[in-house]
Amino acid sequence: MKRFTAWRRRPWAGYAVVLAALAAIGVIYAGFTPQSDRAEAANATQAAADLENGRQLYNKNCGSCHGLNAEGTKDAKGKPIAPSLLGVGAASVDFQVSTGRMPAMNPGAQMPRKKPVPDFDTTIRTDYAEPEKREAAEKQKAQAEKNLADLREYIQKLGGGPEVPPASAVDPKGGDVAVGGKLFRTNCAQCHSFVGSGGALTGGKYAPPLDKNDVTPTQIYEAMLTGPQAMPVFNDTTLTPKDKQAIIAYLVQTREEPNPGGNGLGRIGPVSEGLAGWLVGIGLLVLAAMWITAKKPKKLKKS
Amino acid sequence: MSEATAPKAVAGPLNFLDDRLGSTTFFNRNLKKVFPDHWSFMLGEIALYSFIILLLSGTFLTLWFHPSMMETHYEGSYTKLQGVKMSEAYASALHISFDVRGGLLMRQIHHWAAILFMASIMAHMLRVFFTGAYRKPRELNWLIGLGMFTLGMVEGLFGYSLPDDLLSGTGLRITQGVAQSIPLVGTYISMFLFGGEFPEGNYGDLIPRLFTLHVLLIPGIILGLVTAHMMIMWHQKHTAMPTQKQTEKQVYGYPFYPVFMAKTGAYFLFTFGVVALLGAFAQINPIWLFGPYDPGAISSASQPDFYMGILEGSLRIMPNWEITAAGHTLSLNVLIPALLPLGIVFGGAAIWPFLEQWVTGDKRHHNVNDRPRNAPVRTGVGMAAVTFYGVLWLAGANDVLAERFHLSLFATTWFFRFTVFIAPVLAYIITKRICLGLQRKDAAIAAHGVESGIIVMSPDGKFSERHEPASQEQMSVLLSKERAKEQAPAADANGIPAPNSKGPMGYVRSRLQRAWTFDDIPVEKHDHGHDGNGHGGHDGHEVEGREPKQISH
Structure with missing residues (x-):
């Protein structure tokens, strides 16, 4: 007993107690939890x-x-x-x-x-x-x-x-694209923008773009189902699996659809249009004005 | 050009007209009208030619557009909206885009021409402002121009509201909010404009009303104002930049026929070419992507066209202030952004020519423009206004900026809330310093000539650069700067105050005049008679000595 009391006062004694306690907890833990695992997994x-x-x-x-x-x-x-x-x-x-x-x-x-x-x-x-x-x-x-x-x-x-979700539930070909567009505009566009090019949210958060091909239909479906990060959950009563498939159909078709009017300018609305109008439109016309006014007639009859 | 030398193709029709209308003298006089040459004088013409393109392409669009809010189901060739419930206006805009041959191109040309119309008016107005071309006798044309710009904004708003897509409906909703925020009469104005409740009123009157205003009334007024603008310009003659041959009494330039006519004709083709290029290769207002308007839906990145951006920006950064008293709410959060910033810019622009006259006491006619550096206060105020406008403009795109440049949306809002006050002041100070610096440079050149690049060594071993007198052309440009009129003493020897400095207004006026003139730098020829040779070492010092003296009073 005297010997034990002396050990108790050694500098390493505290560490030894913690180690012993951890080992004990580990043993007890190992004794309880994995056993149930093992019991379940015994089948296969x-x-x-x-x-x-x-x-x-x-x-x-x-x-x-x-x-x-x-x-x-x-x-x-x-x-x-x-x-x-x-x-x-x-x-x-x-x-x-x-x-x-x-x-x-x-x-x-x-x-x-x-x-x-x-x-x-x-x-x-x-x-x-x-x-x-x-x-x-x-x-x-x-x-x-x-x-x-x-x-x-x-x-x-x-x-x-x-x-x-199973592959059949996310197949873009199975969704009603017109319904999907309507649902997208009502439920998703306020953050993800009208074609899913993404948008800014409060406090440094953002709605990521959905118009890139690496966003798979399965991921879109899972995002609606689980509401990751800033996104709300759209469970199967809010948007039925058929609705979800329609939205996927809309997104996939929209991002694959060419821009009939030329360059889409990022499909982000009038901001890029104004920029193009000023830079390209006014830019080219100023160059034209400089060129035209720099041209001097060779000979001009005195009037 | 004289009658004898006119080509037959011109002389023939002229004679025909003269025989019937007696108009030869009119043509003879006006075909010789002289136009000065400077690239910035063409900016206003972009607006004129875009307006012509707008009238023509707009007429094409009216042939298929149905200004109706009647409900319909889309059955056209754009499959992604098949069977969707929408208004006839939207359905017919889709029809123009996808089923009318050349319809989409025309729509895009129309929209791009509208963008260029407004952008070129802005550029033109900045040119006029910074060169002082609005000064007497041209104040009326300045006001007409402002009026056209304002009408252009309204015309544009109504125009992009017509297709009744999701984006335009969002804009109309803000329009309604602004109308309602006006104290006392707000709800009446809103109900009167929409013919009942938003969005379509009692009988779906909104789109037909906007249509009539957009295709008839406003373009009619703009056309009348354009005519007045051009006739006044023709009558008063164009201003000119200071050059050697330009005087206040005589315009120096090229005659309308044949030179200017060819140039301006070519410029119309350039404008049309650029609009057509944009219309063909850059997609604008893709209404099929926005979808039909639905009051329950909204998209992020919902911005108006750029000329409305200042209003959007003001609205976005405005704190949510409301006053509720005696059962009535005063929505300052909408009213202030709708009226104040634009009121400052447009109201300020409208009174500026008269304010400047009052402050400087300069009531003379001005046909030769100022170089911007020679009126530092005006240029500084102009740049402050540009900055104010520009900051609010950017603030209107804050969510797009936050998204594209990975910024926090809140941070952009707060950034713009402060910058809108700080940046214009900074812009004024910086611009004025740049102007004064350029004036000093001009003064140095006028007094000592230009650097020749020849280094000479004096007998005592000192190196200096030889300066040569500036060319005659350059000197006339430099010397176009007028010495700012010094302020009259506030009181004469007997202590009687000068008549125009009496009272509080007089005090304000003399303070403003002092601000306008006190740091003016005289640009004049050096009258000491040396050619700069061997005096290079003194140059810096001599210019320093020309610092403005504080005028004591």
């Missing part, structure tokens, strides 16, 4: 492996902000740093990760769309000439697709939520 070892892959990907890429149990984190003042992911569903994960918004680089008013991290980058090119390079790229792409699917499944398992 492959599913368990996938889920484990999803969990590891989550811990590696997401856990530092969203918390190890996806419960979200708050800063010292209680202000949320990252939201809880319980119940956000696979659709949300698919949207955020496939558009590269998550994992986020740095906290800001809004997470920008960017190239997804290599683990989840399903957009890499595979059309290399060299067979070995092509094979490697194809393998990497397949792995990225599997990773994304595993991560979706892991979050879906945690708390449920909206699933990734």
